[in-house]
Amino acid sequence: MNKLDAERQKEIQQAEELLFTGPQALGFAKGLFQGHFVSDWVMPYPRIPEGQQGELDQTLTDLRNFLDADLDAAEIDRQADIPRSVIDGLGRVGVLGMTAPKEYGGHGFSQMANCKVLEEIGRRCASTSVFVNAHHSIGIRALLLFGTHEQKQKWLPKLVTGEQLGAFALTEKEAGSDAANVQMQARPSEDGSHFILNGEKRYITNAAIAHELTVMARTPVPGSDKTAVTAFLVTPDMPGFEMLEARMPKTGIKGTATGRFALRDVKVPKENVLGPLGKGLKVALTVLDFGRTTFGACCTGAAKTCLELAVAHANTRRQFNKTLGEFELVKKKIARIAADAYAMEAMTTVTAAFIDRGLEDYMLETAMLKVFTTERLWECINDVFQIYGGSAYFTDLPLERMLRDARINQIGEGANEVLTSFIALVGMRGPGMEFKEIYDTMMKPSRDGMSKAWAAGKNRLSATILVPDVPVQSEQLRAQARQLGRLIRNFNFAVNRALVTYREPILEMQLIQERIANAAMDLFASTCVLSRIDGEIQFAGRNGNTASPDHSAANLFLRQSFRRIRGFLAGLTDNDDKAVIAAAKSCLTSHTAA
Ligand SMILES: Cc1cc2nc3c(=O)[nH]c(=O)nc-3n(C[C@H](O)[C@H](O)[C@H](O)COP(=O)(O)OP(=O)(O)OC[C@H]3O[C@@H](n4cnc5c(N)ncnc54)[C@H](O)[C@@H]3O)c2cc1C
Numbered sequence: 001m002n003k004l005d006a007e008r009q010k011e012i013q014q015a016e017e018l019l020f021t022g023p024q025a026l027g028f029a030k031g032l033f034q035g036h037f038v039s040d041w042v043m044p045y046p047r048i049p050e051g052q053q054g055e056l057d058q059t060l061t062d063l064r065n066f067l068d069a070d071l072d073a074a075e076i077d078r079q080a081d082i083p084r085s086v087i088d089g090l091g092r093v094g095v096l097g098m099t100a101p102k103e104y105g106g107h108g109f110s111q112m113a114n115c116k117v118l119e120e121i122g123r124r125c126a127s128t129s130v131f132v133n134a135h136h137s138i139g140i141r142a143l144l145l146f147g148t149h150e151q152k153q154k155w156l157p158k159l160v161t162g163e164q165l166g167a168f169a170l171t172e173k174e175a176g177s178d179a180a181n182v183q184m185q186a187r188p189s190e191d192g193s194h195f196i197l198n199g200e201k202r203y204i205t206n207a208a209i210a211h212e213l214t215v216m217a218r219t220p221v222p223g224s225d226k227t228a229v230t231a232f233l234v235t236p237d238m239p240g241f242e243m244l245e246a247r248m249p250k251t252g253i254k255g256t257a258t259g260r261f262a263l264r265d266v267k268v269p270k271e272n273v274l275g276p277l278g279k280g281l282k283v284a285l286t287v288l289d290f291g292r293t294t295f296g297a298c299c300t301g302a303a304k305t306c307l308e309l310a311v312a313h314a315n316t317r318r319q320f321n322k323t324l325g326e327f328e329l330v331k332k333k334i335a336r337i338a339a340d341a342y343a344m345e346a347m348t349t350v351t352a353a354f355i356d357r358g359l360e361d362y363m364l365e366t367a368m369l370k371v372f373t374t375e376r377l378w379e380c381i382n383d384v385f386q387i388y389g390g391s392a393y394f395t396d397l398p399l400e401r402m403l404r405d406a407r408i409n410q411i412g413e414g415a416n417e418v419l420t421s422f423i424a425l426v427g428m429r430g431p432g433m434e435f436k437e438i439y440d441t442m443m444k445p446s447r448d449g450m451s452k453a454w455a456a457g458k459n460r461l462s463a464t465i466l467v468p469d470v471p472v473q474s475e476q477l478r479a480q481a482r483q484l485g486r487l488i489r490n491f492n493f494a495v496n497r498a499l500v501t502y503r504e505p506i507l508e509m510q511l512i513q514e515r516i517a518n519a520a521m522d523l524f525a526s527t528c529v530l531s532r533i534d535g536e537i538q539f540a541g542r543n544g545n546t547a548s549p550d551h552s553a554a555n556l557f558l559r560q561s562f563r564r565i566r567g568f569l570a571g572l573t574d575n576d577d578k579a580v581i582a583a584a585k586s587c588l589t590s591h592t593a594a
Contacts, residue, residue: 001107009398018251022453025038025359025360025361026038026355026361027041027359027361027362027364027365027425028041028042028354028365028527029364029365029368029423029520029524030361030364030426030427030430032418032427032491032492032493032520032523032524033428033430033431033491033492033520034147034430034431034487034492035466035468035488035491035492035493036468036488037468037469037470037484037485037488037490037527039471041354041357041359041434041467042350042527042528043351043471043472043531043534044473044531044535044538045346045349045350045531045532045535045536046112046349046350046352046353046356046357047532047535047539048110048112048113048116050395050558052109052110052113053313055107055109055113056099056109056113056116056117058568059093059094059109059117060117060120060281061114061482062093063095063117063118063120063121064091066090066092066093067120067121067124069127070085070086070089071086071124071125072120072542073124073125073126073127073128073398073401073425074398075118076125076128076254076255076309076423077127077254077255077366077401077405079255080247080249080254080255081255081257082127082128082131082255082256082378086128087162087165088162089129090128090162091161091162091163091428094106094107095117095121095132095136095554096132096135096136096159096160096162096165097136097140097156097159097160097161097162098113098114098117098136099111099114099136099143099144100156100159100160100280103292104152104153104157104160105156105157105160105161106156106160110352111290111293111352111353111356112349112352112353113354114297115293115294115296115297115348115349115352116297117297118133118137118294118297118298118301119297119298119300119301119304119345119348120301121298121301121508122298122300122301122302123296123297123301123302123304123305124301124305125255126252126298126402126406127252127253127254127255127256127405128255129298129301130205130253130256130298130408131205131206131255133205133291133294133295133298133337133559134166134167134168134205134206134256135159135162135165135166135167135206135210136166137290137291137293137294137295138168138214138287138288138290138291138413139160139165139166139167139168139206139210139212139213139214140155140156140160140166140212140214140307141168141265141287141290142168142214142231142275142283142284142287143155143156143159143166143212143233143274144156145212145275145283145286145287145290146231146274146283146286147274150271151166151271151272151274152232152322155212155233158211159211159212163209164210164211164212165206165209165210165211165212166206166210166211166213166214167205167206167212167213167214168203168204168205168213168214168217168287168291169174169201169204169207169208169213169214169215169216169261170182170201170233170284171201171202171203171204172184172200172202173199173202173557177415177418179281179284180229180281182216182217182218182229182280183218184197184198184199184200184215184217184263185197185198185199185201185218185227186200186217186218186219186230186232186268187219188219188220189267190271192270193268193269193270194267194268194270195217195232195236195267195268195270195273196220196265196266196267196268197215197217197232197240197263197265197266197268198263198264198266199217199262199263200244200260200261200262200263200264201215201256201260201261201262201263202256202260203248204258204259204260204261205256205257205258205259206230206256206257207246207257207258207260208243208246208247208257208259208261209257210236211235211236212233212234212235213233213234213235213236214231214232214233214234214274214283214287215232215233215263216229216230216232216280216283216284216449217229217230217232217233217263217280217438218229218230219277219278220384221278227276227281228277228279228281229280229281230273230275230277230278230279230280231273231274231275231279231280231282231283231284232268232271232272232273232274233272233274234263234267234268234272236537238263238266238267238268238526239263239266239267240263240264240267241261241262241263241267242247242261242262242263243259243260243261244259244260244261244262244263245259245260246259247259248260250407251404251407251408252354252403252404252405252406252407253405253408254404256583259400274451282544286364288366288413288414289355289362289363289366289511290355290366291350291413292366292367292369292370292413292414293351293355293366293369294350295369295370295374295409295413295526296346296348296351296369296370296373297348297352299344299373299374299376299377300341300344300345300373302377302380302381302402302406303337303340303341303344303373303376303377303380304339304341305398305402306337306377306380306381306383306384306402307334307337307341307380307384309384309388309398309399310333310334310337310383310384310387311325311334313384313387314330314334314387321507324387330387330413333383333384333386333387334381335382335388335556336379336383336556336560337380337384338553338556339553339554339556339557339560340354340376340377340379340380340557341380341553342523342529342532342553342554342557343372343376343528343529343554343557343561344372344373344376344377346525346528346529346531346532347368347372347524347525347528348369348373348538349528349532350365350527350528350531351366351369352367357523362374363426364423364426364427364520364526367419367422367423368423368517368520368524368525369522370413370414370416370419370476371419371420371423371521372521372525373409374406374409374410374416375416375432376411377406378406378407378409378410381402381403381406382403384399385399385403393507401565411446417510420513420514420517420518421510421513421514421517423517423521424512424514424516424517424520425507425513427495427516427517427520428499428506428516429494431492431496431499432499435496435499435500448566465489466489467482467486467488467489468488468489469485470482470484470485470488470527470530472530472531472533472534473534473537473538474533474536474537474538476548477530477533477534477537480530480555480558481530483562484523484526484527484530484551484562486511486557487523487526487562487565487566488523489502490565490566490569491519491520491523491562491565491569493567494516494519494572495516497572498516498572500514502593511575511577511580511581512572512577515568515569515571515572515575516562516568516572518566518568519565519568519569519590522561522562522564522565523565525557525561525567526557526558526561526562527555529557529558529561530558532554533551533554533555536551537549537551538551
């Protein structure tokens with residue numbers, strides 16, 4: 001293994017160690033990479049408990065009434081501001097503290113219920129949903145997850161009502177995708193009573209309107225010359241807090257206030273440290289897991305709006321003496337949007353349920369959800385834009401705004417390329433380590449090593465041969481379940497082959513990683529869709545509904561997803577990767593020379 005590969009391996013291992021300390025149950029996505037179908041986590045399809053459904057329904061009714069009366073997404077975009085009356089209204093409905101415990105004034109909702117709320121906002125206004133995400137999904141999340149009782153008592157009551165607002169500040173000039181490269185410094189004072197923070201943050205949503213910011217900065221590691229990231233609660237009234245740019249002009253989600261600020265010798269009391277000292281990256285990554293789940297919910301809402309708009313136009317606009325909906329190339333787009341919207345909702349629900357059920361290891365699934373839903377939404381908006389033709393291009397319709405707004409999704413909270421590589425590498429780590437065991441033993445045989453290698457080899461081999469059982473309850477889904485099982489087996493075989501073929505260099509081979517991650521994402525999406533169809537058929541049956549619900553869009557999703565998976569796996573051996581790399585290298589080097 002060369003130095004670079006060793007460093008990448010270490011980074012991945014550190015990322016996992018950062019997140020999880022104890023032994024955990026095998027997560028669903030990691031199971032896929034080992035050829036297993038960990039059905040308990042995904043089947044039966046999760047439902048909001050009956051006791052909570054009434055409260056959620058009431059909240060959704062209140063929210064819809066409020067949004068219908070008071071939310072004007074076009075005006076928010078034009079004014080590049082979310083009016084205080086909207087923020088107050090969201091606070092009154094409880095949206096700004098939806099998952100906070102009731103003892104601190106929150107609604108105590110589960111993540112699944114919270115996702116339904118965010119979906120409703122995401123249907124109407126991306127600025128507002130990003131604002132809510134920045135405040136609640138990530139802004140006050142560190143406080144909710146890692147705060148002490150005293151910290152929560154002190155800060156939460158005003159934050160959960162929206163009287164005060166929160167923000168999450170990780171990004172800096174040198175720490176964008178490379179989030180661990182935070183440069184902001186936090187030096188402990190000599191008497192140990194506080195930390196002195198220095199540095200700048202940029203691209204921070206809500207920075208200029210927040211009363212509490214979760215700020216990541218480097219603290220010294222005791223007994224060494226190293227530093228590690230720690231999370232702090234910072235307030236803008238602290239002397240030395242300087243707002244450099246309150247609202248950076250931008251392409252979309254214009255209603256949000258995205259800012260830059262500097263901390264110059266800001267004294268932050270030690271009582272404002274969130275979570276353990278030096279564990280700020282764990283705090284940040286855990287917080288982002290929650291953010292990515294509500295990201296999925298907002299994208300689902302926006303995709304449903306795309307479907308409504310597409311259907312409305314396709315049924316009314318006539319050309320060539322036909323409605324647009326009579327043309328197959330328009331039908332194709334509508335069918336795809338419907339299929340994707342169904343899958344996005346299913347994936348969001350299943351992922352949120354992982355959090356609610358206390359599964360510790362869901363970082364792969366939240367990354368998959370974020371990449372999958374943001375990419376699909378981009379396609380949905382592009383399709384509905386096309387269906388509207390020239391009219392989509394004008395600002396009296398919401399489509400150009402939706403297009404501008406959706407573009408941030410593929411960049412924010414982890415650029416999709418970074419997450420794609422992460423999904424493949426973290427997923428492959430399990431089988432990769434088993435292969436390493438086998439390989440190392442073959443090179444240096446020992447009795448103990450041989451038995452471990454034998455176990456690892458048997459494990460790899462059986463996962464490659466056996467088709468995992470996908471236990472659906474509805475008879476009519478058995479064939480699709482078997483297809484999914486076979487695809488998981490084929491995926492596992494392809495992952496093993498890639499690991500054996502490329503060995504350590506695979507850590508740098510992002511074109512291979514992308515196909516593996518894409519196949520894994522579609523396997524997860526198909527699983528969620530199958531589970532949802534199964535749940536809906538069973539539910540209808542239990543309620544005496546003899547007619548099966550219409551699942552034509554969901555079935556289309558499964559067909560298209562299975563086809564994509566086969567394509568991704570075939571691309572592992574039949575591709576243009578060498579030519580792609582050569583062409584890019586030629587451009588990059590000629591540009592450098594110029
Ligand atoms: C409107 C908006 C709101 C934001 N809100 C917040 C916030 O509230 N809090 C916060 O902390 N941050 C926030 N951000 C920052 C956001 O999370 C970062 O922009 C994002 O993480 C990407 O970092 P970067 O912009 O520095 O891009 P870079 O790191 O420079 O990356 C640029 C591009 O390079 C590619 N790339 C980078 N690394 C790799 C890799 N390893 N492999 C392959 N390709 C790669 C990707 O295509 C990426 O899009 C916000 C950003 C925007 C635009």
